[in-house]
Amino acid sequence: MKGSEGDFISVDYTHPSAVNDNASFYCENNLPFVMGTTGGDRKLLVDTVKGSGTAAVIAPNMGAQIVAFQAMMEYASQTFPGVFKGYRLEIKESHQKGKADTSGTAKAMIGYFNSLGIPFEKDQIKMERDPEVQKNQWGIPEEYLSGHGWHNYTLQSEDGTVFFQFTHNVNGRDIYAKGTLDAIHYLDKKLHQGAKGQVFSMIDVLKGV
Amino acid sequence: MKGSEGDFISVDYTHPSAVNDNASFYCENNLPFVMGTTGGDRKLLVDTVKGSGTAAVIAPNMGAQIVAFQAMMEYASQTFPGVFKGYRLEIKESHQKGKADTSGTAKAMIGYFNSLGIPFEKDQIKMERDPEVQKNQWGIPEEYLSGHGWHNYTLQSEDGTVFFQFTHNVNGRDIYAKGTLDAIHYLDKKLHQGAKGQVFSMIDVLKGV
Numbered sequence: 539m540k541g542s543e544g545d546f547i548s549v550d551y552t553h554p555s556a557v558n559d560n561a562s563f564y565c566e567n568n569l570p571f572v573m574g575t576t577g578g579d580r581k582l583l584v585d586t587v588k589g590s591g592t593a594a595v596i597a598p599n600m601g602a603q604i605v606a607f608q609a610m611m612e613y614a615s616q617t618f619p620g621v622f623k624g625y626r627l628e629i630k631e632s633h634q635k636g637k638a639d640t641s642g643t644a645k646a647m648i649g650y651f652n653s654l655g656i657p658f659e660k661d662q663i664k665m666e667r668d669p670e671v672q673k674n675q676w677g678i679p680e681e682y683l684s685g686h687g688w689h690n691y692t693l694q695s696e697d698g699t700v701f702f703q704f705t706h707n708v709n710g711r712d713i714y715a716k717g718t719l720d721a722i723h724y725l726d727k728k729l730h731q732g733a734k735g736q737v738f739s740m741i742d743v744l745k746g747v
Numbered sequence: 748m749k750g751s752e753g754d755f756i757s758v759d760y761t762h763p764s765a766v767n768d769n770a771s772f773y774c775e776n777n778l779p780f781v782m783g784t785t786g787g788d789r790k791l792l793v794d795t796v797k798g799s800g801t802a803a804v805i806a807p808n809m810g811a812q813i814v815a816f817q818a819m820m821e822y823a824s825q826t827f828p829g830v831f832k833g834y835r836l837e838i839k840e841s842h843q844k845g846k847a848d849t850s851g852t853a854k855a856m857i858g859y860f861n862s863l864g865i866p867f868e869k870d871q872i873k874m875e876r877d878p879e880v881q882k883n884q885w886g887i888p889e890e891y892l893s894g895h896g897w898h899n900y901t902l903q904s905e906d907g908t909v910f911f912q913f914t915h916n917v918n919g920r921d922i923y924a925k926g927t928l929d930a931i932h933y934l935d936k937k938l939h940q941g942a943k944g945q946v947f948s949m950i951d952v953l954k955g956v
Contacts, residue, residue, distance in 0.1 A: 601909075603831060603904075606823055606826075606827045606831075609823070609827070613819060613822045613823075613826075614822075617815075618954065621815045625812075695812075700812060701914070702812065702816070704913055705911065705913075707909070707910040708908065709907075709909070712904075744830055
């Protein structure tokens with residue numbers, strides 16, 4: 539394919555079980571790739587690219603604005619540890635019925651809130667997977683009941699006088715498609731600058747450096 | 748007073764017209780101070796402290812969590828410029844009837860959103876000052892109609908599939924009293940470490956370094 543068509547960038551949204559084999563194939567054939575597939579042996583994945591002559595963007599979440607919001611929260615948790623001490627936290631999330639596990643985004647957020655001074659465990663997240671409740675109580679549009687990720691974080695001070703709420707609702711997959719295109723453009727630029735054996739994250743893509 | 752009572756820290760919540768005269772008085776008498784008063788000549792204020800033998804915490808907003816949230820937004824605007832390009836923004840804020848001008852917090856936020864890729868002008872902020880609307884439409888408790896600051900930032904992607912909302916609602920003044928106490932403790936620590944001619948911000952207080 540490379541011989542007849544010239545250089546190209548592979549996009550991998552496959553299955554956790556294919557992550558490492560696919561990466562080995564891309565690397566052995568000097569094929570740069572953008573991988574949004576989660577799971578597999580993540581350390582081996584990175585090492586495979588680092589030991590190769592090609593480069594990749596690897597990100598478990600390609601939604602640019604969601605990644606930016608997570609980075610904001612990480613920054614706050616590192617810069618202002620304990621600033622929300624004494625606050626009560628509630629985390630609610632809704633995803634399509636098929637999704638069995640807790641949202642990875644919500645789990646990452648727990649770590650940030652812990653650093654900000656709020657004890658909170660994964661099993662305290664209120665998960666919604668019932669399409670009837672999603673439609674009638676959350677107001678999620680019918681056409682997105684089969685594919686959405688809605689997140690809601692509410693903070694309230696001990697005395698009840700201060701209230702914070704952060705919401706990010708994604709319907710469908712357009713945001714990930716757009717982020718994937720951004721990642722392809724970024725990787726193409728890095729390849730032209732001579733990138734080899736390098737793994738880039740979505741944060742790198744957003745920073746654009 | 749210093750002669751009979753020993754060292755103390757002054758707390759200044761007075762009037763914009765008193766900012767610079769008060770600062771001169773504190774500095775001439777080697778009185779460290781925490782100033783939450785806004786307005787006056789801010790450059791002169793800082794220079795007065797820098798040329799003195801004492802130190803001060805000066806912050807137009809002493810609400811620790813609000814300051815932390817603003818710092819998060821500033822970080823995002825510097826780290827991910829343009830990441831919300833194409834998004835529609837709505838800013839709504841409600842404050843007690845007496846407050847004539849737009850919220851300073853909301854104005855600062857506009858600058859961050861501009862850097863994040865969204866054109867937005869100060870006069871697009873939807874200001875609410877009518878106690879009836881605040882009570883009946885916003886649900887602001889009656890006892891706080893005379894003192895509150897509610898802020899709401901809504902972002903929606905061009906195609907409508909992605910929705911972000913950030914809310915911070917403050918009732919009364921307890922959050923500022925708590926932040927002022929934090930600032931006093933921080934300044935006391937810095938004075939014991941020998942701070943002289945230094946101005947600290949609420950960000951310094953939150954970082955605790």
